[in-house]
Amino acid sequence: MENKTVAVPAPRASRGGTLSLLKEKPDTLIYTALFAATMVFHVITAARAVTFSDSGDFLMGVALMGNIHGPGYPTYLMSAKIFSLIFPLGSLPFRMSIYSGLFAALTTCLLYRVVFRMTHSRTGGAVAGLAFAFSYTYWYQSVIPESYSINTFFIALLMVLILRWERLVGEGRDSSADNTLALIAFCYGLAVGNHFSIIILVPAFAFFALDTDWRRVLAPRNLARMAAFFALGVLPYIYEPVAAFRGAAYNYGDPSTPIRWIHHMTVYYQRGGLFKLPLKLLPARFWRFFGTLTTEYPYFFWLGAVGLIASFLKRRKKYAVFLAFLFLLSALSVMTYRQIEPVLRAHFYYPAYMIVSIWIGYAAAYLLRAVRNWGCRRDSLVAGTVATVLASALMLCPLASLLIHYDKVDKSSYHFAEDQARNMLDTASDDGVIMVDSDNVIFPLLYTQYVEGYRPTVRVVSASAAGVPGFHGQDLAAVNPPGYLGDKKDDSYVQIIERNYGRLPVYTSDPTVIQYDWQWDWLGYLDRLYPVGAATAPIAPGPTAVRGANSAAYKDTDAREAILLPRALLAAREFGRKNWEKANRIYQETIEEFTRGIYVPTLYSCGTFSELYELWGQSLNAVGRYEDTVRYLPAAREIEPAFASPALARAYVMTGDYSSAIAELEICLITNPDDITSRTDLGEVYLMIGELPKAQVELERAIEVNPEDARAHYILGLTWLRLEKTGEAREEFQEAADLDPDGNIGTLAREQLDKLPPE
Template identity: 30%
Template sequence: MPKVVSANPGWHHHVTAMALIRGLPPRFLVALSLFLGATTLYLFTLAPSITQQHFGVDSGELTATAYTLGVAHPPGYPTFLLLAKTFSLVIPWGDVAHRVNVFSALSGAASVVLVYYISHLLIVRTFRVSGARLSRASAAAAVAAASFAFSPLFWSQSVIAEVYSLNALFTAGIMLLVLRWMRGCWPIIVAGLLMGLGLGNHLTLVFVALPFTYVMVLHRKELTPMLIAKLLGVFMLGLSVYIYLPVRASANPPISWGNAAILEGFLWTVSASTYRGLVFGLPLADLPERLVEWAYVLLRQFNTLGLLMGILGVWRLRVSKLPMLVFTVLLFLPSIAYSVTYKTNDAQVYLIPAFMVFALWIGVGLYWLVNLAVETFTLRLRLFASLPVVLFLAAFLVIPGLQVLLSYGDIGL
């Protein structure tokens, strides 16, 4: 029998690729799409080199310090310096400044993926989602993650050499792991490790300790002495990244703040005592103006529809799953309080964890609203079955989509 040869051999590869894609979990495909979309946008708007735009006054110092493996200004940022240096050695294109900017972009895109998984988990647990409604939960979580990805403040920090997109990655990673604790002990152990390591990137990660502790209190019966010992052990292991400071300071690098090679200099650096007066340092007379300004910043991140959807999400969590509301509020409020009262003009960058939480609330509110619309119209009036798709698409276009159109020109460098 003669051998049959395909007229188009590439067709077989196309079919194989499509079959492989169909075999992947739907949530993974959504997460991959979000990562690729965010990465593409961040790279298109990426700063080509060092910049002071978008509150990037430390961009040059952080890039140069990472390149020379020095010691940055307090608290030293050892985790950022080590990761940025490693990444700059791995990718083969661009100068060092461009490579560190790409590192920020990929950290931001990875954060978006984790926000998607957190949002999906939050929705599923709040509304006890199962069956066909899982696709709606995934769609709502995708809108929430995209809303965070394209919020102007977070977007701006993902295109420059700064520590805040990496801080968001640590924040989201710890939150997701803590919420997954019920699947075994390993998530809480990894979360403890990330907490220690992440504090080597930015000290404001300490705010995640509040929801972390809250979940531990809720599950205190499962906290065996052995688990607590392991948790403290891995936390200290992660925190040991600060050993980098005296080790490198003793090598006399070109950039070295505080003489961290000696104990006094090390403590001065890691405690960031030189900035202590800025913490809660805003005069009370300036507080009303700052609150109004920060409220506008929140509105600018998500626009009016996103703001209303987030408020709706808070209400639904209050009604349906109070512990989940407490979990998110314990990160939202400290981030707001710290940022509002921090006595610098660029303090709004500390709002990013709060905006991450607000994006999660948007996902909850959107999921509940779409379900309400489906139950009200589709079941009673037997309207078109694609109503959820239309509503989720409309929400995607109006909240994150509109933010891209409005902010692209301002953020692109």
């Protein structure tokens, strides 16, 4: 048989070239546009220097390949190190900020894919992706050296993969579907290697998978494969003991033994507040979350509610339940964390915000579909015009976020953490000890020392981390100088200072830790502390200049804290010296400047300044300005909604508002049941209004917590006296007199004893 050669015609050249290709594959253009738009603005606003919170910790881990705070973030550290080597432009903080921006851009594209797959609306997908990319908190956290954008990337990637698996199952492509299950398990393992908190979302993904095809998911072969691939995914955790054995210069937690490794991975040293929020506070915190949406998605936050409803209007409710499940798991688990809400918002709310962004995309898809359905019965030109206008308006929503948030998240000229750290180090002597109690202070300091090599001989000690393996401070806590009679009730911060300030230059950077029996030298960004009566020589204050302090640009609350810290420390000195009017003036000026024009309260600065409000209230009360305390202190709830103040309660009592005093003290005791002062104050208020049984209960609880509290014994004695139980009253007055023989309470107790009839 003769072979014939058949000529194959050459493919025709596409008339439109690239434009034609993009028309045939519009998703290519959309992915490119979404990635580019997100990446460009994240590069422009990326930090060039160390920032606050955990930024310095991550930078030390990448630079030194050491261990950072738990759970250690090995997936982030190893991948970020590789990126820093292949992208050698700019400073290390800039490279790591670009790394965060890269994953933010990828997350934008993945969210587009999720919404498009669920709604078949490209506009809805684009709106969702960009709404999240330019929401305040996420943008704020993805232009700095942080792990949040890689975490959202993994969540969005897992959603894309499980939707792909659903499609493959529906198409009957069994082999590809099983391989996708294994890939999901592997990616979940990698995500756990970035932060184990993603485990909280397992029930939502399990629901989706089991609802789709439970037999396939639970097949022994697939279960075994998923377990194996998940184990592969979490292998990066081996990095932690390896780094410890390697002798890294920075080795938080020192996970060189199995127990320490487990402690490190399970955040043993930081999990004190996990699931510890009193349940009475949870409903208010939950509803306040929805108030934050007005600043995350200005003008269009309501679309989230429309999208939530629209998702449940679909005939198949699986996607709606899946998204609602993800939202509740990510939101409620975080809200039970006993931490101030500005920290929760900045560090932990972003997965819930991502689901809200998806609902916003759902709303866009629903509204466009409604317009198209309406247009089917009308003139096609009119319908097309209305649909185009609506789509354009919906795309303007993320643009509104971009324009409103741009100057508020821009970190390109953000040198506040860097300058604060250098000013502190320049102020301290070479053999000095700087005491710190805030991530906003310690991590910029350590980064400046460890990575930049600036003044490494100054010791930086966090009292709360002094017992963590691999951290400074244990030796200072063990010093026992001659004549030291420290109160066992003093916290570790005070104890370390008092054990060492007679032999070393000791400085405090915390304006909220004050003892009346200290001598103070205000040095700007630090206060030098001495024992009472110690011989001192005048010391000139250190540098206080901070770049950008006088600019008109918006400053977040962390930047404001850095600018105002010297004044807050000056107020602490005056408070410690009992110069109340000077302290009041400085507190008022400092707090008013801090709170003026805040867009969103952020991170640990709000915790510091809510405590400054309390100190201001105590200082006002000390000179009888109770009306001013009542006027000013409630404003603290603008930066910390759960603010509760014994000073405010005392002012309510002194102005005759007993019901408000009781309400304030009850909040104090919900957040801290062992607060002896608040418990005793509550008992005293009940005594004043004649609620004697309630007074008895509260005072006995106070004494149960601290039997050596003379004031509680004295007020309980007054309560027994009002109840006409003179025997019990005598016992309490005698106990108060014995506990405070030289103090005011002891004097009052003896006067009451003298008035009692003989036994």
